[in-house]
Amino acid sequence: MRIRWILTVILLAVLAFGGGYWYASRRPRLAPQPGPVQTKPSVVVYVPISEGNTYRWEAKPVPVNADEDPLRIALEHLLITRDSPFPQGTRLLRVKVEDGIAEVDFSRELVDNFPGGSTTEALIVESLCRTLAQFADVEKARILVEGKKIDTIGEHVDLSQPVPVRQGLPAN
Amino acid sequence: MPAAWRVLMVVFLVWRMAGQMHAQQTESVAPLPTLQALRWEESVLHVVTSGKVNFQTFTLREPLRAVIDISPCTLPPETIQPEGDTPTAVERIRWAQFKEGVVRVVLDLREETPFAFSTASEGNLATLALGTAPSPASDKPRTASTPAKNNPPPPPPPADLLQAQWLADGEEARLQMQLSRRVPVRLRPLKEGYTTILEMPQVKPGDGLPADWSVKHPLIEQVQFSGDTKGARSALVIRTTRAASLRVEYDKEKPIITLAVNRPRNAHGKLSEKHIVIDPGHGGTSKGAVGRGADGIVYEKDITLAIALMVRDLLVKEKATVTMTREDDSTVDLYDRPKLANEKGADFFISIHCDSTPKPNSASGTTTYFHASDPDGRALAQAIQKHVSAVTGLPNRGAQTDTAIYQSGFAVLRRSEMPAVLIEVAYINNDTDRAKLKDPKFQKKVAEAIVAGLKAYIEGEKEQRMAQEEVEIRPAANQSEDEQIQIPEPL
Incomplete structure (x- = not known):
């Protein structure tokens, strides 16, 4: 008697399991709803990659958090990123945009640690200009060192006036 | 009947359990939507996915690329073949699992090309129309320190080079070229001696061009034209007999450019x-x-x-x-x-x-x-x-x-x-x-x-100095110092 009772329970359990599984499988299969994707604004920095006789510009994306200033993040990243042409130890002290001119204030190392060469100097200025050009409100850049205007970094490029950041594409 | 109740409870619990097990199983295998098709219709790219996804598009430079990020999305196990003909503005189309849950489609653009992007309300289809500027409504106002939206004008069609002829003009050699519309060109020195290339990246060679571009002139040694009808690029290579000043003059009204070859400034005397x-x-x-x-x-x-x-x-x-x-x-x-x-x-x-x-x-x-x-x-x-x-x-x-x-x-x-x-x-x-x-x-x-x-x-050059003595070239007319040189900035 007891055995029959147990068998009945097992049979019912099997039927219930099968039925439950079958019922669930009949429901339409829904792909999981994609949740809203967190899209952070991102900026890019431009660094030169030596290619034979010339340089290719590589755009490196940098994520920016909602509470951060994309311009500042871009410039800070430009100074430390791999292949940055900026002299070792250069820090961004301050940046402000007024009337289309970005005043970018760097630490002394920009000049003190400048290793020389017209190529290096041109690469520094060009990487700065390309990086700034993505910001719609920046038309020109003025480079400062420790709050003071400079005429040149390494005695080749003319920085006595604010330099335009956008241009017809350069020769390379 | 407590025993019967117990049995019913067990049956119900087993039923629920089986249902949950099924749900778990389906959840764990529920695939992310996959990228299903990339289809070109003329200059419009359709991106199709198997389910609802978010599309994000932006432009990258150097080299110029239009990027579509699709998330959440994976690549299907089978290989995708883009359908239709890739338009000329696009060098190639690439796609990859950029990171987990994000598929990136990249269009390598040959030139600055605006595009309009729209998604279907079902969320499984997006279209990217090349050569169409985004509607002004989609343009966010420019605010401080916000990356600029790329909104370049549509690419102009290439200009046809209709005619070219050398004009004798005193000591100056002038090559006049008639185009179907004005386009910028650029002069660039090549490494070999006095060789300069006139690059005409937006110029397609027409039918009425001379087979032989050479000219008899003491300053000019060799002229070679190469035109690519398909790629709409042309170039003229000019080798001069000595250091020569080459400049491009643009006609103010007509689409005519003239390449003027001269003795350069202060290149007279000793x-x-x-x-x-x-x-x-x-x-x-x-x-x-x-x-x-x-x-x-x-x-x-x-x-x-x-x-x-x-x-x-x-x-x-x-x-x-x-x-x-x-x-x-x-x-x-x-x-x-x-x-x-x-x-x-x-x-x-x-x-x-x-x-x-x-x-x-x-x-x-x-x-x-x-x-x-x-x-x-x-x-x-x-x-x-x-x-x-x-x-x-x-x-x-x-x-x-x-x-x-x-x-x-x-x-x-x-x-x-x-x-x-x-x-x-x-x-x-x-x-x-x-x-x-x-x-x-x-x-x-x-x-x-x-x-x-x-x-x-x-x-x-020494050899030329000897040749000069034989040929006896007239001294050059004084070039006016205030002459406006109309050379475009580099392209």
């Missing part, structure tokens, strides 16, 4: 009649580039001075007038250097430098820079580069515009009113180059080559 300002780069507190090696430290300022003093002595021997911006290790302001040359009314400004790159040993060779697209500076740079690169035994990096890397160019060239060049003899942070730079014999060879190049610019 070297002995000329006044040359020699500018040894850096000096005093400005050491310039620093070369460091097992053999010690060497400063750019010392090498440039050594070469410059040799150039001075050689020019004095040639009876030319020479002004030095410095003759010893003194500090000279950058802007006083071209100012001195302008005040003296010198005929030439020659600045001598050694280059350096961010990474040691990453570059080697000799470069002569001229300012922007100044035709006389280009001619002088070609002449000096031809002679200097022949003696350095280092790679010839050519005569280059000083805007090659940075658009504003070099201060001393920009501010000099006479034909001016800046010679980067070699790279001080390259071991091979530095060993040469330190060698006085090498310095002497370079100094001699600078003088030979300057002489060739003024008097012509």
Whole structure:
């Protein structure tokens, strides 16, 4: 008697399991709803990659958090990123945009640690200009060192006036 | 009937359990939507996914790319073949699992191409229409420190080159080219001697062009045209017999461009009649580039001075007038250097430098820079580069515009009113180059080559000077100094 009772329970359990599984499988299969994707604004920095006789510009994306200033993040990243042409130890002290001119204030190392060469100097200025050009409100850049205007970094490029950041594409 | 209740409870629980197990199983295998198709219809790309996704699009530069990020999304196990013909504006289309849950589709664009992007409300289809500017409504207002939206004008169709003919105009050689519309072109020196290329990237060769582009002219040795009908690019390679000034004139009304070939400024008479300002780069507190090696430290300022003093002595021997911006290790302001040359009314400004790159040993060779697209500076740079690169035994990096890397160019060239060049003899942070730079014999060879190049610019190459004596060419009409040179900025 007891055995029959147990068998009945097992049979019912099997039927219930099968039925439950079958019922669930009949429901339409829904792909999981994609949740809203967190899209952070991102900026890019431009660094030169030596290619034979010339340089290719590589755009490196940098994520920016909602509470951060994309311009500042871009410039800070430009100074430390791999292949940055900026002299070792250069820090961004301050940046402000007024009337289309970005005043970018760097630490002394920009000049003190400048290793020389017209190529290096041109690469520094060009990487700065390309990086700034993505910001719609920046038309020109003025480079400062420790709050003071400079005429040149390494005695080749003319920085006595604010330099335009956008241009017809350069020769390379 | 507590026993029956218990049985019913067990049955119900097992039922629920089975349902949950199924749900879990389906959840764990529920796939992310996959990228299903990439289909071109003319210049419109349709991106199809198997389920609802988010699409994000943006532009990247250098090289120019349009990017579509699809999330959450994976690539299907089978390979996707893009359907339809890729439009000409797109070099190629690529896609990859950019990171977990994000598939990235990249269009490598040949040129600045605007596009409009829209998604279907079902969320499984997006279209990217090339050549259509985004609607103004989708343009966010420009705010401080916000990355700019790329909203370039639609790409213009290529211009047809309809006719080309040489015109005799005194000593000047003029090639007049008629186009179907105005497009910018660019002159760029090639490395070999006096060879210059006129690049016409948006020009398609028409049917009425001459088979032979050559012309009989004492300044012109060879002219070669190459046109690519499919790619809509054309180029003209001009080899001159000596350093020549090449400039492009754009007709103000008609789509006509004229390539004018002339003797450059101050290229008449003898070297002995000329006044040359020699500018040894850096000096005093400005050491310039620093070369460091097992053999010690060497400063750019010392090498440039050594070469410059040799150039001075050689020019004095040639009876030319020479002004030095410095003759010893003194500090000279950058802007006083071209100012001195302008005040003296010198005929030439020659600045001598050694280059350096961010990474040691990453570059080697000799470069002569001229300012922007100044035709006389280009001619002088070609002449000096031809002679200097022949003696350095280092790679010839050519005569280059000083805007090659940075658009504003070099201060001393920009501010000099006479034909001016800046010679980067070699790279001080390259071991091979530095060993040469330190060698006085090498310095002497370079100094001699600078003088030979300057002489060739003024008097012509030796072989040409002999030919001139035979042919007896009339002296050139004076070129007006205030002539407007209409060279476009680099493309």
